[in-house]
Amino acid sequence: MAELDRPGGSPAVPSDWTYAPAPESRDVVHLRDRYGLFIGGEWLEPSETYETISPATEEPLAVIGQASVADVDRAVVAARTAFADGWSSLPGSERAKYLFRIARILQERAREFAVLESLNGGKPIKESRDVDLPLAAAHFFYYAGWADKLEYAFPNRRPRPVGVAGQIIPWNFPLLMLAWKIAPALACGNTVVLKPAETTPLTALLFCDVLRQAELPAGVVNIVTGDGRTGAALVEHDGVDKIAFTGSTDVGKAIQRRLAGSGKKLTLELGGKAANIVFDDCALDQAVEGIVNGIYFNQGHVCCAGSRLLAQESIYEPLVEKLKRRLETLRVGDPLDKNTDVGAINSAMQLEKIRELVESGREEGAEIYQPPCRLPEKGYWFAPTVFTNVAQSYRIAQEEIFGPVLSVLTFRTPEEAIEKANNSPYGLSAGVWTEKGSRILWMAQRLRAGVVWANTFNRFDPSSPFGGYKESGFGREGGLHGLEPYLRFDE
Ligand code: NAI
Numbered sequence: 058m059a060e061l062d063r064p065g066g067s068p069a070v071p072s073d074w075t076y077a078p079a080p081e082s083r084d085v086v087h088l089r090d091r092y093g094l095f096i097g098g099e100w101l102e103p104s105e106t107y108e109t110i111s112p113a114t115e116e117p118l119a120v121i122g123q124a125s126v127a128d129v130d131r132a133v134v135a136a137r138t139a140f141a142d143g144w145s146s147l148p149g150s151e152r153a154k155y156l157f158r159i160a161r162i163l164q165e166r167a168r169e170f171a172v173l174e175s176l177n178g179g180k181p182i183k184e185s186r187d188v189d190l191p192l193a194a195a196h197f198f199y200y201a202g203w204a205d206k207l208e209y210a211f212p213n214r215r216p217r218p219v220g221v222a223g224q225i226i227p228w229n230f231p232l233l234m235l236a237w238k239i240a241p242a243l244a245c246g247n248t249v250v251l252k253p254a255e256t257t258p259l260t261a262l263l264f265c266d267v268l269r270q271a272e273l274p275a276g277v278v279n280i281v282t283g284d285g286r287t288g289a290a291l292v293e294h295d296g297v298d299k300i301a302f303t304g305s306t307d308v309g310k311a312i313q314r315r316l317a318g319s320g321k322k323l324t325l326e327l328g329g330k331a332a333n334i335v336f337d338d339c340a341l342d343q344a345v346e347g348i349v350n351g352i353y354f355n356q357g358h359v360c361c362a363g364s365r366l367l368a369q370e371s372i373y374e375p376l377v378e379k380l381k382r383r384l385e386t387l388r389v390g391d392p393l394d395k396n397t398d399v400g401a402i403n404s405a406m407q408l409e410k411i412r413e414l415v416e417s418g419r420e421e422g423a424e425i426y427q428p429p430c431r432l433p434e435k436g437y438w439f440a441p442t443v444f445t446n447v448a449q450s451y452r453i454a455q456e457e458i459f460g461p462v463l464s465v466l467t468f469r470t471p472e473e474a475i476e477k478a479n480n481s482p483y484g485l486s487a488g489v490w491t492e493k494g495s496r497i498l499w500m501a502q503r504l505r506a507g508v509v510w511a512n513t514f515n516r517f518d519p520s521s522p523f524g525g526y527k528e529s530g531f532g533r534e535g536g537l538h539g540l541e542p543y544l545r546f547d548e
Pocket residue numbers: 225226227228229252253254255283284285286287288289290292303304305306308309311312326327328329359360407410457458459
């Protein structure tokens with residue numbers, strides 16, 4: 058680095074000193090040129106295709122199938138056949154063995170999956186490596202443990218599998234959302250047709266190789282790639298007994314309308330606009346780390362992101378000051394670099410949505426702050442952003458931005474914090490920062506949110522149920538609760 062070559066070897070640290078590149082090797086990933094649809098344990102040729110790219114470079118990665126209505130039908134038939142041909146009547150202890158195997162193989166191949174996840178989705182490698190992969194494996198381990206204990210989990214209720222589960226997942230945690238959906242479905246004896254998001258199909262397609270290694274019977278899990286049309290075909294298929302959807306509120310509402318009266322079971326995990334509430338007695342540096350983690354983790358592409366910071370007026374100034382200073386240290390860039398904190402925005406479409414909402418924030422009168430950072434020329438990028446001087450009515454305080462953009466509001470009393478936090482059509486998560494235990498409990502009782510974190514944020518565990526209120530959806534994933542949507546009870 059040029060800075061180190063300065064004559065005289067001055068001891069002063071150069072002001073523009075940067076991190077040396079620390080790229081994770083891509084060699085561990087072996088991409089095929091094109092991928093078919095994984096149906097009945099075979100790769101079927103799709104009639105239509107599209108290209109999937111790396112959002113960090115816009116480089117094409119592979120040709121992907123766009124599954125048609127007929128392809129979806131084939132996948133549902135394969136799932137139904139596998140259900141009837143033995144999977145649903147297999148003893149739970151046998152189903153558990155497959156889930157344990159899948160979990161172990163994911164651990165063994167974690168590096169390969171982490172690199173592919175970052176390549177296709179744009180998230181920093183340290184997040185795919187340290188969060189997505191360990192949690193995905195943990196979900197399979199966790200639900201493997203339930204597979205032979207369903208009678209204990211639901212005593213005297215005769216739990217039975219539902220049948221064929223249609224599962225539609227988003228692009229922000231592609232493999233992790235696959236694990237959240239597939240692990241409980243299989244543990245309960247169902248078979249699956251899963252549709253990954255159109256921008257991030259590659260780890261789901263690599264997962265088919267894990268299924269082959271685990272010798273899962275053909276047709277128990279089928280993966281059909283494609284965009285919303287493929288998802289809609291799955292929702293509308295009469296042979297599907299249950300739909301599990303994670304994605305936007307608009308599509309979630311459309312699915313709910315479509316399924317009303319159909320008798321199909323439905324769970325919806327939709328968006329959020331979480332309040333991260335900071336009281337003046339909190340450990341301030343810890344809170345700043347929690348705020349940063351809450352909104353800049355995964356570029357803010359997180360349904361439970363802490364996108365509204367509610368700061369108690371008495372600490373507003375030092376808090377915002379510290380936060381801005383902390384933002385200057387965030388490294389934005391190559392997702393495959395091990396030092397990167399904020400990676401690429403997932404797609405051109407999502408970048409456009411972020412830009413539009415940020416523009417509305419400026420126009421409505423909020424004050425914008427972005428730390429100085431050089432963004433790569435190719436690819437989709439957005440600098441970490443903080444808005445202060447935000448009114449409750451502004452779009453940036455109401456709508457889900459799903460990007461690295463924080464809106465700061467203030468409050469005086471705990472009652473006011475609750476009013477403001479709950480003043481949202483969403484209700485997925487919330488955070489509370491205070492040293493006072495009784496206040497945490499008081500707040501948690503009143504916050505209309507499925508998850509409330511105290512003195513931490515974005516913490517996940519497979520044993521802990523996750524899901525929302527109001528426009529954030531219904532049903533729970535994770536924990537004992539996460540089994541219920543995949544069971545029927547002959548009472
Ligand atoms: P989306 O809801 O369109 O996509 C999510 C999944 O649903 C994808 O697999 C997509 O192919 C599928 N899909 C789309 N239309 C469908 C239909 N009519 N029937 C069945 N499946 C369909 O979300 P999109 O457009 O990618 O993102 C828009 C916004 O949604 C984001 O900016 C964000 O605010 C929110 N979102 C929330 C997520 C969450 O985790 N709750 C995840 C992704 C997006």
